[in-house]
């Protein structure tokens with residue numbers, strides 16, 4: 001199966017098992033908007049808890065807030081979103097389809113990278129154990145040709161990005177013969193800028209309604225509450241404010257399922273620091289955030305940093321944590337050193353003094369900020385894509401198993417009486433009563449045990465507990481583990497501790 005086909009299968013699986021549904025489906029859906037089903041919402045909540053606890057409980061100097069989505073419209077002028085939160089768009093004149101010019105070029109570069117990796121894989125297969133990858137990359141003519149092409153286009157693209165030269169974007173697209181996937185032609189319009197904020201009006205029109213925006217990031221809710229939190233919490237710099245909440249962007253090229261949505265959720269943390277210390281804190285937060293990801297056990301090799309070559313005018317360092325999605329390494333989280341741009345601008349636009357008095361140095365300053373910003377939905381996609389596995393079984397059949405990191409799994413344990421009679425359902429119900437206060441669970445008595453296991457594998461339940469006739473006499477049950485499919489007899493009173501060890505968020509946090 002190609003990665004593309006695998007991705008389609010994953011999307012279908014997410015729908016079939018209640019993780020994610022297209023929004024407004026009975027009205028044929030709403031593009032790039034999705035609903036979380038009964039499994040998806042629990043996975044999402046577990047991810048949010050892991051982030052929230054890691055931020056606010058493991059760091060004494062980080063507190064959380066929950067600010068409103070609607071904010072004063074001047075905020076978006078101060079933040080730069082009204083003037084500069086734009087995407088470069090280009091239309092194909094034949095298909096009338098609209099694309100993001102930068103995405104067309106990045107996809108083109110991604111295809112060259114794929115060609116290089118295919119060449120390297122061929123070499124590996126041909127030369128076996130004696131394969132020297134570094135030498136192969138440095139000498140193979142096909143790799144060198146593709147690499148030279150990549151370098152040339154990449155250098156032009158970076159230069160155009162730095163200079164905001166949109167005519168050059170178009171020229172790169174034409175020179176590389178990047179065609180519209182629908183019409184197959186290279187008949188492109190000029191590149192135009194398009195603001196991504198959704199707007200609406202507050203108050204009735206007769207009142208002279210105010211144009212307001214749906215927030216495109218949660219961060220500004222933190223900046224405008226800096227003084228409130230600092231004063232009421234008697235916070236001393238360095239300190240952080242964390243927030244989880246919805247954000248909205250009118251993405252034109254919204255695609256790849258929940259990777260790029262129009263309504264999504266962010267988990268953002270602004271860390272307020274003394275000017276001049278920002279590069280040390282930037283480094284520290286890069287390490288801390290990478291550790292948080294790798295701690296989930298989805299393979300350190302599936303993450304990488306991508307340092308920004310073009311820095312926003314207010315930033316003096318920025319990096320992305322990229323994850324190896326089915327469509328390649330893409331941004332999962334951004335870490336930015338934002339200087340005092342936001343607080344400084346809010347000070348200017350609001351006329352309120354936003355400063356910190358440092359009692360030790362007897363000086364006042366506008367704090368600098370390190371921001372960590374991760375999309376909840378992208379994190380859900382990373383977990384789902386990494387977890388989806390099809391495995392052959394000994395009997396010649398196969399099983400689909402979601403190897404979701406156990407502390408994030410929507411359902412932690414399934415309890416099943418072997419048969420629906422002989423007092424087994426009653427004992428199974430007692431087991432449920434033992435476990436339900438600590439773990440999300442499902443009780444299932446329909447179909448064969450094999451079928452029930454398959455259903456739990458498909459939603460990623462780490463443990464299945466079967467109550468059989470022996471259980472009535474020995475007080476033990478069979479516990480089957482999701483990944484190894486190993487079964488063992490466990491006393492009912494020991495079940496809680498056994499499950500807890502593997503699924504506990506506390507243990508996950510302890511490892512950080």
Ligand code: GAP
Pocket residue numbers: 216217218219249251258259260261262264265266268331332333334371373374375376377378
């Ligand atoms: N406050 C900084 C900020 O918003 P960003 O890089 O634009 O920075 C941060 O967004 C994160 O939010 C991204 O790394 C991504 O995970 C997520 N994100 C951004 N746009 C998104 C979209 N349209 N759909 C889903 N997630 C998105």
